[in-house]
Amino acid sequence: MNAQKLSKRLEKVASFVPQNAIVADIGSDHAYLPCYLVLNNLATSAIAGEVVKGPYESACHEVQQEGLQKQITVRLANGLQAIEQEDHVTAITIAGMGGPLIASILEKDVERLIGVERLILQPNIHAIAIREWAIRRNWKIVDEAILNEDDKIYEVIVLEPGEDSLTEEQLLLGPVLMRQQNEVFKEKWNREIQQWQHVLKAMEKAEQSVEIIEKAKELQHRIEMVKEVL
Ligand code: SAM
Numbered sequence: 001m002n003a004q005k006l007s008k009r010l011e012k013v014a015s016f017v018p019q020n021a022i023v024a025d026i027g028s029d030h031a032y033l034p035c036y037l038v039l040n041n042l043a044t045s046a047i048a049g050e051v052v053k054g055p056y057e058s059a060c061h062e063v064q065q066e067g068l069q070k071q072i073t074v075r076l077a078n079g080l081q082a083i084e085q086e087d088h089v090t091a092i093t094i095a096g097m098g099g100p101l102i103a104s105i106l107e108k109d110v111e112r113l114i115g116v117e118r119l120i121l122q123p124n125i126h127a128i129a130i131r132e133w134a135i136r137r138n139w140k141i142v143d144e145a146i147l148n149e150d151d152k153i154y155e156v157i158v159l160e161p162g163e164d165s166l167t168e169e170q171l172l173l174g175p176v177l178m179r180q181q182n183e184v185f186k187e188k189w190n191r192e193i194q195q196w197q198h199v200l201k202a203m204e205k206a207e208q209s210v211e212i213i214e215k216a217k218e219l220q221h222r223i224e225m226v227k228e229v230l
Contacts, residue, residue, distance in 0.1 A: 003035035003066055008149045009122065010036070013095050016120045016143060016158045020044050021091040024083050026105060029055035031062045031074060033093060038071045047089065048074045049082025080109035091118045099123035103133035110137060118142075119159040127155045131171045140164035144176035146184045153188045169229055172222070178229060189226050196223050 001007045006014060010033050017023060017037055024047040025034045034046035048063065050056040056076045063072045075082040083089050092113075094102045102121050106113065113119075119139065121130050134141060140162035146155050155174065166175060177185050196219050203216045 001032060003030075003032050003039060003062060006032060006036050008147060009154050010095060012145050012147055012154075012156050013093055013120050013122050014040075014042065016118070016145075016156065017042055017091055017093065018118060021118070022046070022087065022089050024049060024080075024087070024089045024092045026079060026082060026092060026094045027051070027097055028059050028074075031059035031072065033095065034072050035062055035066050035068055038068055039066065043091075045071045046073075047082055047087060048072060049077050049079070050074070051076070051078045078108075079105035080112040083112050085112075085115075089116055091120065092116055093120045093122075095120075095122035096124060099126035099129035103129045106133060106137070117160060120156065121159065122154060122156045124152075124154065127157060127174065128172050130157050131166060131174070134159050135164055135166060135171075138163055141166075141175055144174045146174075146177050146182065146188065148184045148187065153184060153191075169225055173226070173229060181230075186230060189230055193223055193226055 014033060014036055019042060021043045022045050023034060023037055023043040026049045028034060028048035028050050031048040034043070034048045037043035038046055048059045050059050053076065056074065059074045063069055063074055094105060102123055123130055131141065138161065139159040141157060141164060142160045143158040144156060146153065155177070170178060173189065200216060200219050203212055206212055
């Protein structure tokens, strides 16, 4: 992967960036995504935010190598602290982290989202944490995608400001993905069901504490809920 040729996962994230956006990519270890967006005239300018020094230096190096220092600013910063109001950022991408970490980055500096028109989030796991955060903070899901790359399944969630409400099923599975029900979606949830069934079996063999019984009930409920959707 490089700034000219993104992974399938980051290409999907890029496909949701509106034309002429001013983008902030948070957790931008090689700055491949912002470089790609500017090189392809999808974004007019970008900020690459990175909290760890090594990856930050890789991002600086990549931007220099592509000669994009005028259009892309690389900042060593924690989460949304990479963004200033004067940047007039219109779209934020956060990719390749767990859903709870992405949600916590957004929650920590939620006031910095004022004026942002679109969030494009790609959780590696627990996408539900992002959907729960979105509903709580008045962001609505305008699109979603699911893809398989190297046998790993990734989800992308696209949010815009607005109120929304989701059912328990939609929070877990994604309202758009649930409607589309493509092959990757079915694969993901069949894998999850199998894994949950393994856990349930192990629980049945364990000593039956109140906690185990409650957890098993919850898992059983989730398995039935997902089976009904598929
Ligand atoms: N976004 C890239 C991608 O999708 O390929 C990189 C993903 S990499 C697994 C996650 C990156 O996010 C790491 O470089 C990590 O240092 C950075 N990161 C984690 N927490 C962060 C935070 N709070 N603020 C900025 N960067 C963060």
